[in-house]
Amino acid sequence: MTGLANLAATLAVHPHVTGKRDIDTVCSALGLGQDTPGRPGDDAAALPDGDGWHLLATEGFMNDFVADAPWFAGWCAVMVNASDIAAMGGRATALTNALWAPDAATAAEILRGMAEASAAYGIPIVGGHSNLRTDRPQLAASMFGHARALITSFDARPGDVLVAAIDLRGSYAGDSDNFPAFLGVDPARLRGDLALLPDLAESGLVHAGKDISQGGIAGTALMLAECSGTGIEIDVDKIPRPDGTALDRWMTTFPSFGFLLAARPADVPAVLARFAARDIAAAAIGRVKAGSTVALCDDTxxxxxxxxxxRRYLGLAPRKEPADA
Structure with a gap:
């Protein structure tokens, strides 16, 4: 087995990749699919409102993460949702949260992280739920937004180029696979970077994509491929990554700013130029193809x-038309 085959096999069973399969279980239990309102499988629910779409994103956080890194968890409640809204081609408008903690002192760092991120990204916290009499800290948050043009998980087409745009101006948070690139950054830069996504959607340069989430590049590409009913081929040598970072780790890393985007070949230079103008690493890393396989490749x-x-992943592939009787 080649090194690339070993990498593909390792990624296919990595917990960050397989963890996304929980979506299949939940959607099946609720009877949700591509044809239901909000179209589960996207980074946020998109509901038509006449002149665009209302967007609603929700994130929940592992209890251990909230307990071990309360400020970071609070910040992520805002940042991760803001990334989801941007990934849809939208602009965030407000956040609500649900917070549980044993006492006010435990909750304080979580709330400080949320408040500081709210100020940095310019997204107000407008309400939520709180309980300071529970046995452990827990956190979830929902964000509202609006889009005039959508970037979706369902519209990648064979012939599209797959672009990865990732802010490499950060570092790993300890031994975790989280890669924050927001610490000590001017809030104006954070807001301007996220604004690239709705700008790309509204200019017609990008029509499909997702933010790179806990599944990393590997899991995100797989979600995009299945939801669009396509295959994707990724040239691993083209992926932007920090110097000295092993490819296997980077493929399952959760960057604070990272997106996989599908664009027409003629539009790729303009897309890359938009990110380059803000010093964000971006490159054409692959192709959307007919079929159903997500593959890694190099020159040989x-x-x-x-x-x-x-083998279904999210279970949200387009429904096949029934064969004629």
């Missing part, structure tokens, strides 16, 4: 990571 080897036609 191609290795299948997952075939969502043979």
């Amino acid at each position: 080897v191609r290795a299948t990571l997952w075939d969502h036609g043979a």
Whole structure:
């Protein structure tokens, strides 16, 4: 087995990648699919409102993460939702949260993180739920936004170029796979960077994509491929990554600013130029193809990571038209 085949096999069973399969379980239990309101599988629910779309995103956080890194968890309640709204081509408008903690002292750092991120991103916290008499800290948050043009998980087409845009001006948070690039950064830069996404959508340069989430580049590409009913081929040598970072770790890293975007070949230079103007690393890293396989490749080897036609991932692939009787 080649090194690339080993990498593909390792990623296919990595907890960050397989963890996304929980979405299949939940959507199946609720009877949700691509044709239900909000279209589960996208980074946020999109509801038509006449002159665009209302957007609603929600994030919940692992209890251990909230307990071990309360300020960071509070910041992420804002940042991760803001990224989801931007990934849809939207602009965030407000946040609500649900917070549980044993006491006010435990909650204080979580709330400080949320308040500081709210100020940095310019997104007001407008309400929520709180309980300071529980046995452990827990946190979830929802964000509202609006889009005039959508970037969706469902519209990648064969022939599109896959672009990765990732802010590499950060570092790993300890031994975790989180890669924050927001610490000590001018809030104006954070806001301007996120504004790139709705600008790209409204200019018609990008029509499909997702933010790079806990599944990393590997899981995010797989979600995009299945939801769009396509295959994706990723050239691992083209992926922007920090110097000295192992490829296997980077493929499952959760960057604070990272997106996989599908664009027409003729539009790729303009897309890359938009990110370069803000010193964000961006590159064409692959192709959207007909079929159902997500594969890794280099100059000589191609290795299948997952075939969502043979083994469902989110379970949100487009429904096939019934064959004529």
